[in-house]
Amino acid sequence: MSTEAAIRVQGIEKAYGELSVLRGVDFDVARGSIFALLGSNGAGKTTLVRILSTLLKADAGAASVHGFDVASQAGDVRESISLTGQFAAVDEVLTGRENLVLIAKLRHLKNPGAIADDLLGRFSLTDAGSRPASTYSGGMRRRLDIAMSLIGNPPIIFLDEPTTGLDPQARIDVWQTVKQLAHGGTTVLLTTQYLDEAEQLADRIAILHRGTIIQNGTLAELKALLPAAKVEYVEKQPTLEEVFLTLVGETGETDTTAGTDAAAAAGKESR
């Protein structure tokens, strides 16, 4: 995937004063795929997303997005991406439709009204489109936020914790949206703390821990890191949560010799 990678991250380092957050992060994201970056609170997920979306400069290393270098070609990178931040960027006073029209106008697109109506339809917000966003539920607001980030059809989108705080149905709606985007050829890099979200969505999952990527693989590859445990009459595969907690350690310590502990942990959770 070398020349085909939509996102390429090589040796990225970032410190805030004394606090070294990223200590050499490497990964590639294939075009049209969904890549999940998993990590605990404070692992540096948002920091990395901010570097890739040119909002923050790395101290060392290189990254390219859509073939453009994030440091020297920031303008080209920005034209190739959209970013849905960890906190919804919707204007509460405006209606859903007005929010969309505003962004379309800011992007100098023709027919902003038609673009807004199309997105309202795609995100099941047509009926709510004429109401102020302040009256929306968290899930509706999140969908509007994602809809706003799709204006102009960027080939690459960054979603920083897209479903944090949403109820299960709203999360499923957002997952559906993300899957449709990837189907349409958009490359998606999302961060999440929800392990089931990564299981549901991601073609590849990378675990960011103590400043580096400690594992990067498909769900099947990550699960294969731990042996399946025999539990009574049922053979249970380890869940991604068990893989994650074993790799990261329940206390946040990385434990590289924990395969057998994980098997034991899996055994305790018989269904």
Ligand SMILES: Nc1ncnc2c1ncn2[C@@H]1O[C@H](COP(=O)(O)OP(=O)(O)OP(=O)(O)O)[C@@H](O)[C@H]1O
């Ligand atoms: N501007 C800043 N100045 C100083 N420290 C910062 C700054 N931004 C982030 N940090 C610190 O860097 C570390 C990584 O933060 P970051 O927001 O990237 O983590 P995260 O993985 O996104 O966490 P969360 O899951 O809570 O969103 C944290 O310890 C945070 O306190």
Ligand SMILES: [Mg+2]
């Ligand atoms: Mg964050």
